[in-house]
Amino acid sequence: MxxxxxxxxxxxxxxxxxxxxxxxxxxxxxxxxxxxxxxxxxxxxxxxxxxxxxxxxxxxxxxxxxxxxxxxxxxxxxxxxxxxxxxxxxxxxxxxxxxxxxxxxxxxxxxGTHWPLESLHGRSVIVLAGGLGLAPLRPAIHHLLKFRDAFGEVGIYCGARSPADRIFASEFSRWQREKPHATGAKSIQVRVTVDRVPDQAKAAWHGEIGVVTSLLPRSISDPVNAAAMICGPEVMMRHAVQDLLQLGIAKEHIYLSLERNMKCAVGLCGHCQLSRYFVCRDGPVFSFDAVEHLLTVKEL
Ligand SMILES: Cc1cc2nc3c(=O)[nH]c(=O)nc-3n(C[C@H](O)[C@H](O)[C@H](O)COP(=O)(O)OP(=O)(O)OC[C@H]3O[C@@H](n4cnc5c(N)ncnc54)[C@H](O)[C@@H]3O)c2cc1C
Ligand code: FES
CATH class of the missing domain: 2.40.30.10 (Translation factors)
Structure with missing residues (x-):
């Protein structure tokens, strides 16, 4: 497809x-x-x-x-x-x-635009969220879980600054427990990492420490049939895209959500302009191939 x-x-x-x-x-x-x-x-x-x-x-x-x-x-x-x-x-x-x-x-x-979930049916999906970037991805995760059998393998990878900075933390184990509905359907993996653990929280933290991209698998079985959705700070998304490309996922199958200052939100005022795009109207969700030339320009 x-x-x-x-x-x-x-x-x-x-x-x-x-x-x-x-x-x-x-x-x-x-x-x-x-x-x-x-x-x-x-x-x-x-x-x-x-x-x-x-x-x-x-x-x-x-x-x-x-x-x-x-x-x-x-x-x-x-x-x-x-x-x-x-x-x-x-x-x-x-x-x-x-x-x-x-x-x-x-x-x-x-x-604005949305995650193209229906178009991803049949594909394995990687969800990569940094900090508050998990907020716009959460409805997409709910969709992936609800229509679990329509997708291949699903990997949900979340990063936060510290254990206390995780949002929706109580939902992670429920997402992990979610079983495929049909026999033979693929697994779902949920992994969480934090940048650092303060001394007073060390005894209680049994999770991973490191940047969110360190959670990505070293290889995936069928990259041609895989897609990814990313949201987080732009520096994190830049690194994430490079790692996903290395895994073999095509540029046009990597989606990211961008933020810019907004006023009208309907493509009239120009506050959110990013080159030829108005992020409010043409985004916030873009495929990477559409914005690649912009993301490589620092501080744009
Ligand atoms: C499409 C889109 C979706 C968004 N979704 C969310 C969301 O789900 N939840 C949410 O909390 N925000 C979200 N934001 C960001 C939010 O709109 C801004 O943070 C907003 O400018 C805050 O307004 P303010 O008046 O409180 O602070 P402002 O006066 O605008 O900003 C105060 C200070 O905070 C800094 N700042 C502004 N935004 C951020 C930020 N995102 N992170 C860190 N520092 C910042 C500014 O540089 C300034 O120094 C989204 C933005 C866009 C474009
Ligand atoms: S916010 Fe006015 S054009 Fe996007």
Whole structure:
């Protein structure tokens, strides 16, 4: 099966159908992931209208009087709830993280391209996540587990700065335990590593230490039929792509999610421009062959 997916992967959202007016969502749950990162669960305040979102897409989240930022969907609940995992780095993300249950914020979206999961059916898949990069990959992992028999071998490799910086840590063992539904279906491997372990946490850490790319296998059985999805800091993605190419995975079968500053999110303002692309409209998920020439330029 050929992926045949060029630059834009698969655009599902016509920006013209998306209003600039945010819809009101109410916080219905909060999970503290790390000291600076929280997952916010929210329900729509306008009669339960559900957003049609695909794994890898993002929403613009608006906190009244503060501002609006892009945040990936880290899951969509079966009850129509939206989950966003936010790291507090500045005014808007801090305000989002400080929202209490029952408080409201604005959501417009979903926007952008998504992980091309249906096109990967029949292939082995490597998922490589660095830090908060696991957030936009989590809905894709949920898809891989739900439709386990549609894929070949699945390897999920996650890296974090330290054990305390892992997000969704409680889900890792569930992902690992997930059994293929059909007899003869391929295995799933979940491995986690951290850059360093503080002295006080050493006794409790039995996992691996090292960069996330060190988790990749030395070889894979059928690289022509393999694909990869990567999200994390750009320096990590640059190294990861080189290792995946060495494994024999084709450029056009390696997908990555890019971040740029955004304002409109619908391809009008140019804030997110990266050469000839608008990351909000043509990304954030790109195939590597489409952005290779840009990723090799430092600080672009
Ligand atoms: C498509 C897309 C998806 C995104 N998904 C998520 C997500 O799921 N969760 C999430 O928390 N963020 C996500 N972001 C990043 C988020 O939009 C930015 O972090 C945002 O700028 C934060 O706004 P702020 O007002 O809180 O801080 P700002 O005032 O924008 O930034 C404050 C300080 O933090 C630094 N900073 C900004 N962004 C980052 C970052 N990503 N990492 C480290 N330092 C940073 C800035 O350089 C500045 O020094 C995404 C961005 C894009 C484009
Ligand atoms: S954010 Fe305006 S063009 Fe992308």
């Amino acid at each position: 050929s992926l045949g997916l060029p630059i834009n992967v698969q655009k599902q959202v016509d920006p013209r159908q998306n209003s600039f007016v945010p819809r009101v969502f109410t916080v219905t749950g909060k999970t503290r992931e790390t000291a600076d990162t929280v997952t916010i669960k929210a329900h729509s305040g306008d009669g339960g209208v559900q957003l049609e979102a695909r794994p890898g897409q993002f929403n613009m989240l608006y906190v009244h009087g503060i501002g609006e930022i892009p945040v990936s969907l880290s899951a969509v609940g079966s009850d129509g709830s939206l989950l966003h995992t936010v790291r507090r780095v500045g005014p808007v993300s801090k305000a989002l993280g400080n929202l209490r249950i029952g408080e409201s914020f604005g959501v417009r979206g979903p926007y």
